[in-house]
Amino acid sequence: MTDMTSPDAVRRQYAAEGNLQVRSSVWHPDADGRDPSALALDAVVGAAPTRMLEVGCGTGAFAARVREVLPATDLVAIDSSERFVELTRARGVTAHVADAQALPFEDSSFHLVAALWMLYHVPDLHRGLAEVRRVLRPGGTFLAVTNGDQHVAELRRAVGRPPMVTHFSSENGEAALGRHFSDVRREDLRPRAVFPDHAAALAYLASSEEPSQRDLPWFDGPREYAGHVTVFVCR
Ligand SMILES: C[S@@+](CC[C@H](N)C(=O)[O-])C[C@H]1O[C@@H](n2cnc3c(N)ncnc32)[C@H](O)[C@@H]1O
Structure with a gap:
């Protein structure tokens, strides 16, 4: 299993926005025009929450979209990265530095x-x-998005990286959520990572600390790799 949980590695990875921006920028909707963030936003709009929390808000892009479409929702975001909290606040969203394992909110x-x-x-x-579960009201909705083991697996294979197997994935996420929520629904998508050229694919690979076993074979022109993403909606 790939260890994505090392607090030091997470701190280094998200001390600044560059890595996340490189990775986020390559994604395009799947063949049916479906996009995970758009699906997640639809689920938020459908639930029309009076008070909403986003955990691990990153640079605040999703929170800012929620604010735009649901301006009356009382929205707060948290992230463990000080820089990301600063960027989220700059978008006009209330945000705090906090750990998902100890949410600073009442039941x-x-x-x-x-x-x-x-x-x-x-x-x-x-x-x-x-x-x-504790900070959600009874009957409240939890929305979780994650990647599957085969996410960009072809690109990873090309440089000798193993599949990205984590402790919260498309494959094992439903069982984990089922321990805390009685109703877990899922939608699986295949968004596309589109690289205009070889250098863009290299930049994507370099945005994580993972070692590669070999160089990415040269290719000319654009190239596409399949993503594997799941949107979970739980109550
Ligand atoms: C892959 S980024 C995703 C950011 C954002 N949700 C998005 O979709 O762009 C993971 C985010 O989780 C944050 N994070 C990681 N561990 C955390 C923890 N224990 N508590 C709160 N935030 C955490 C990181 O700082 C980073 O912003």
Whole structure:
């Protein structure tokens, strides 16, 4: 299993926005035009929460979209990175530095909690999920997005990296969520990572600390790799 939970590695990876921006920028909707963030946003709009928390908000891009479409929602975001909290606040969203494993909120504070592409970083996953359950009101919605083991696997294989197997994935996420929520629904998507050229694919690979076993074979022109993403909606 790939260890994505080392607090030192997580701190280094998200001390600044460059790595995350490189990775986020390559993604395009799947063949049916479906996009994980758009699906997640639809789920938020459908739930129309009065109070909402986003855990692991990154640079605040999703929170800013929520604010735009649901301006009356009382929205708060947390992240363990000081820089990301600063960037989220700069978008006009209330944000705090905090750990998903110890949420600084009262019980039953929110109608909806969202955690997009972050639970695979949380060392004690079940403590994090219990915290989400605790701060959610009864009947509230939890929205979690994560990647599958085969996410960009072809690109990873090309440089000798093993599949990205984590403790919260498309494959094992449903069982983990089922320990905390009685109703877990999922939607699986295949977004496309589109690289205009070889250098762009190299930059994507270099944005993580993972070692490669060999150089990426040269290719001319654009290239596409399949992503594997799941959007979970839980109550
Ligand atoms: C892959 S990024 C995803 C960011 C954002 N949700 C997005 O979709 O762009 C993971 C985020 O989780 C944050 N994070 C990692 N571990 C955390 C923890 N234990 N508590 C709170 N935030 C954490 C990181 O700082 C980073 O912003």
